[in-house]
Amino acid sequence: MFNRDRWREILEVLTSNVWRTIFTAFGVCWGIFILIVLLAAGKGLENGIKQDFGDTATNTMFMWTRATTKAYEGLPQGRGFNFKISDVQAIRDNVPNLRFISPRNQLGGFGGNNNVVKGIRTGAFNVYGDYPEIINQDPMAVTSGRFINYNDIDEKRKVAVIGLGVKNDLYEKDEEVLGSYIKIQGVNFMVIGTYKKNNSGGGEEGQKEIFVPFTAFSQAFNQGENVGWMAITANDGSSISQLKDKIIDEMKKRHKVHPEDNRAIGYFDLYEQYNRVESLFGALKAVAYIVGIMVLLSGIIGVSNIMLIVVKERTKEIGIRRALGEQPWSIKKQILMESIFLTIISGMVGIIFGSLVIYGINSLLDSVGPVDMFMSPSVSVGVVTGALIILMVSGLLAGFIPAQSAIRVRPIEALRTE
Amino acid sequence: MIEIKDLHKSYKMGSNSLHVLKGINFKVEEGELVAIMGSSGSGKSTLLNILGMLDGADSGEYTLDNVPIKNLSETKAAQYRNKFLGFIFQSFNLINYKSALENVALPLYYQKVPRKERQEKAMKYLDRVGLKPWAAHLPSELSGGQKQRVAIARAMAAEPKVLLADEPTGALDSKTSYEVMDLIQKINDDGNTILVVTHEEDIAHMCKRIVHLKDGVIVEDKKIEQVRAEQYV
Numbered sequence: 001m002f003n004r005d006r007w008r009e010i011l012e013v014l015t016s017n018v019w020r021t022i023f024t025a026f027g028v029c030w031g032i033f034i035l036i037v038l039l040a041a042g043k044g045l046e047n048g049i050k051q052d053f054g055d056t057a058t059n060t061m062f063m064w065t066r067a068t069t070k071a072y073e074g075l076p077q078g079r080g081f082n083f084k085i086s087d088v089q090a091i092r093d094n095v096p097n098l099r100f101i102s103p104r105n106q107l108g109g110f111g112g113n114n115n116v117v118k119g120i121r122t123g124a125f126n127v128y129g130d131y132p133e134i135i136n137q138d139p140m141a142v143t144s145g146r147f148i149n150y151n152d153i154d155e156k157r158k159v160a161v162i163g164l165g166v167k168n169d170l171y172e173k174d175e176e177v178l179g180s181y182i183k184i185q186g187v188n189f190m191v192i193g194t195y196k197k198n199n200s201g202g203g204e205e206g207q208k209e210i211f212v213p214f215t216a217f218s219q220a221f222n223q224g225e226n227v228g229w230m231a232i233t234a235n236d237g238s239s240i241s242q243l244k245d246k247i248i249d250e251m252k253k254r255h256k257v258h259p260e261d262n263r264a265i266g267y268f269d270l271y272e273q274y275n276r277v278e279s280l281f282g283a284l285k286a287v288a289y290i291v292g293i294m295v296l297l298s299g300i301i302g303v304s305n306i307m308l309i310v311v312k313e314r315t316k317e318i319g320i321r322r323a324l325g326e327q328p329w330s331i332k333k334q335i336l337m338e339s340i341f342l343t344i345i346s347g348m349v350g351i352i353f354g355s356l357v358i359y360g361i362n363s364l365l366d367s368v369g370p371v372d373m374f375m376s377p378s379v380s381v382g383v384v385t386g387a388l389i390i391l392m393v394s395g396l397l398a399g400f401i402p403a404q405s406a407i408r409v410r411p412i413e414a415l416r417t418e
Numbered sequence: 419m420i421e422i423k424d425l426h427k428s429y430k431m432g433s434n435s436l437h438v439l440k441g442i443n444f445k446v447e448e449g450e451l452v453a454i455m456g457s458s459g460s461g462k463s464t465l466l467n468i469l470g471m472l473d474g475a476d477s478g479e480y481t482l483d484n485v486p487i488k489n490l491s492e493t494k495a496a497q498y499r500n501k502f503l504g505f506i507f508q509s510f511n512l513i514n515y516k517s518a519l520e521n522v523a524l525p526l527y528y529q530k531v532p533r534k535e536r537q538e539k540a541m542k543y544l545d546r547v548g549l550k551p552w553a554a555h556l557p558s559e560l561s562g563g564q565k566q567r568v569a570i571a572r573a574m575a576a577e578p579k580v581l582l583a584d585e586p587t588g589a590l591d592s593k594t595s596y597e598v599m600d601l602i603q604k605i606n607d608d609g610n611t612i613l614v615v616t617h618e619e620d621i622a623h624m625c626k627r628i629v630h631l632k633d634g635v636i637v638e639d640k641k642i643e644q645v646r647a648e649q650y651v
Contacts, residue, residue, distance in 0.1 A: 005520075005527060012515050320511045323472060324525045325500020325576070328492045407492070412472040415511065 010338050013310065024306040025346030027299030028394075032347045032387055035292025036354030036379055042288045044361075044377030046281045051198075051375055057100070057137045057233045058274040061240045063247065063267045064229035065255075072258035081255050081264075083227035085218075090254060095246050097238040100137055103227040105129035105217050107185065116210065117183040118170040125166055127184055127210045129217025129228075137231050138197075145178045145193030152213040158220060160189040164196050165207030184210065187220045240271045293390065300343065300394040307339050307402035318406055319414020328407040335406050339399025340392060347391035351384060419580060419611050420446040420469065425478035427464055438464045440634035442478070446580075446613065451606040451644070453622035454615045456631035462615050463584065465631065469613065470503055470582050471495045483579050500528050504573030508585035510565040512557040518568045519544060519553040525576035543571040547601060563594035570601060574610075581605070581612040587621055593650075599624045600647035620645075 014021050064083075071077045088101050107127040108115050114122040128134075132148050143164065152159055160182060162170075167177055181188045189212055197206040218224065232247060234240040248265050251257070257264045311318070318331055358377055365371060427439040438461045446452055456462040467473035468480065471487060480487045482502055490498065504525075505511075512521050523540035531539070544550050547567040557565055566586060573581055583602065587595035599621060606612050606626075614625055622628050623645045630638035 004533065016515065316511070317513055320513060321524070321528075322496060323470070323499060323505050323511075324528060324572070325496050325498075326528045327496050330528070410472075412467050415472070415507070 006334065006337065009334065010341055013314075013338055014342060020306065021342065024302050025342060025349070027302035028296065028343050028346040028391070029299070029350035029353070031292065031296030031299040032350030032391065033354045033357075034295045035288070035387060035390075036351055036383070037357055038288035038292050039285065039383055040354070040358045040361075040377040040379050042281065042284045043379065044374050045284070047375040047377070048371075048373040049277060049281075052373075053274065053277075056139065056270070058270055059099075059236065059240050060137055060231060060233045060270045061244050061247075061267055062229060062231050062270070063244075063251070063265060066264055066266050068257055068261055068264045070258035070261040070264075072261070073256050075256055081257075083230060083251070083255075084225045085227055086225070087227065087251065087254060088230070091232070091247055091250055094250050095243060097235045097243060098232060099235045100133045100231070100233040102131050102134045102137060102231045103214060103229075104134070104231060105214065105221070105223050105226070105228040107217075107221065115185050116166070116170070118180070121170050123166065123169040123208075125163075125208050125210050126205075127212065127217075129214040129221075129223070130211050131214050134211070134231065137233050140195040140197045143194050143196050145191070147193055147195070148211060148213050153215050156215040156219055157213060158187065158189045158216050159192045159213065160184070161193040161195055161211040162191055163207040163209050164194060165204060166210060167194055169208070182210075184212070185221065189216075241269055244269060296390070296394065299346075300398045303339060303343055303395070303398040304401060307335060307399055308405065310338070311335060311402045311406045314406075315409055315414045318409060319411045322411040323415065332403040332407050335403035336396060336399040339402065340395030343395030343398060344388070344391050347387065351387060355379075419448045419450075419483060420444070420613075421479070421481040422469075423479040425465075425468065425480065426476045427461075427468060427473075428476060438634050439468075439475070442634075442636060444629065444636065444639075446611060448611055449606070449609050450627060451603070451612045451625045452614065453625035453628045454613060454631060455617060455619075455622050455628055457617065459633075460631040461634045462617075462631050466582055466584050466613070466615050469580075470505060471499050496528075500525055500576060502579045504576060504578040504581045506566070506569050506573050506581065506583035506586045508588040510557070510562075510569045510589070512565055512568060512572075514557050517554050517556055518549060518560065521557070521568055522572045522575050524572060529576060540571075540575055543575050544568070546574075547571045561594075562590050563597055566590065566594075566598050567601060570598070570605070574605065579611065581610060583612065583614045585616055586614060587616065587618065592620075595621065596647045596650040600651055603644070603647055 065081055068075070068077055068079045068081070083103065085103060088103050091101055092098065105128070108125055114124045115127065116123050116125050130148060131153060132150060135147050142161070145161070147161055148159070151157070162177070162182070170182065171177055171180075177191055177194055180191050182191060183189075195211075218226070232240065234243050244267060248267065249259070251265055252259055252261070321331065322328070358379065361377055365374070365376070422442055422444040425439055425442040426437075428435045428437040430436075442465060454462045454465065464473065468475050471490065474490075482498075485498070485502075487498070513524070516524070519537065519540050522544050523536045526536040526539055541550065541553060544553055547570055549564060549567055549571070552560060552564060557568070560568065570586075586602065587598055590598060602612060602614065603624060614621070616622055623642060624647050625642070626644050627641045628638070629636055
């Protein structure tokens, strides 16, 4: 393998017809280039879409109550009910492997009426009563002030954290926000912080939310013990999709819902959605690999072709070498190594060019700012290693037929060709 | 050294077959310098190919240095060629992108002799054919006679039992031919067994024995008084 003479010979053969070698190499180079760029583009799309999920804990479900559809234990069908604040503790006690359970209440909503007043300005915003943990499930960056904490919860402080969208609607450009008061459905709340959400999923809507302490919300808006809905996140090791049945069963038991009443409790499993997107990108990656490898294949056929010609040209030389006593296997190895060497070198050039193009696109994206659904295309070291393995195997395949034909020629016939 | 009994060889040419060797019996002792003569089509090249294990016989026995040569695999044949035989061709058959020294070292490379030893040995043989100063030159930078001398050095590098020369002077003018023959004679003087295929009378008479082939049979086999090539150089 690391035989000096063999390598010298490989270089001599490949450089004896430089342009032919370059054109042949181009086929492989192009194939691997396409493969790398396609994979990077797929990754860029993936990054872009996944950014829409933001840092949202994807192992999360949302759960709310609806009317029962079955009579049970003397209670009629069509009965409405609410989750209670004590349900949270019950879930925590009975279902293991849950990381966060956030009870939430909500005012307003899409297309709602104006519910918030500040001076002479008004606006319609979503107002949430929340526990501090919500910032882990629905991540946001606090840009000034602070987020809700447990002192606010315990003391039922009427404080609010507002989104940048809210600030833009209700405040003058350089008006002081922190410490000012906004009136939510007639109740004054002091603004203690502003936030900005990174995920573009909510878009404008995501920045137009107001978070207040859950307890203050309940008191101010007469919710009592009621919980509007819950956001539940499982531990990293376990999937919420598997735990959700247990949670829902627990809720049915506590609220006297028929065990087979599947419509009384509504839910949305974010993890399932996320998995669907994941598998979409899996498919995309497979397509990139298939297309890339197909293009690479035509390059490899080119290499194989050239190696056949090289063998043909060197028929006489091979004859001489065999007359001098070179083993057939040694000749075969020589041809195979030439082919692998050519493939790998040209493949490396392809990888380098692909990386340069990706680098160029990245710096272009950086300079023009974020583009919808596309973000930092890249390939991992694993992909590059994979590409090199593909190259190695293809070099071997490309050289196989020529090497076989090289040793099929009998020395006497080889020497006869003038 | 070489013993051949009742050797037959025919080539298939479409539907009819061409019977080239029709029962050759032939023996060469160690240290002999034998010329094989014959017009074209007499079967002399075929005989040499069979002796050189480049081609197989249809029937008959061939023993080289007490080793029966029969039904060899390509790998085995390559091994035997490397160990037993040195080839000298009419068209020199040097590898044109390798220097003279590398060409000479080639058979040693196939014997897996270490690089340094290989080059020393090759240099020694190159020196023996008087081409030490040309060691680094490519074949294209050498004259015909020089090329053939490199080829002879290459044939001898592996220290084979027998040297087989196929028209070694066929591509050379008479002056260089005699130089090459002088070299071959000197190598023979050192005790090497050499077979020379030729159709030139004067070259044949520089050997010690002439075997005449005609239409696939030996018609004459005689020992002769050797003409030294030295006097023409």
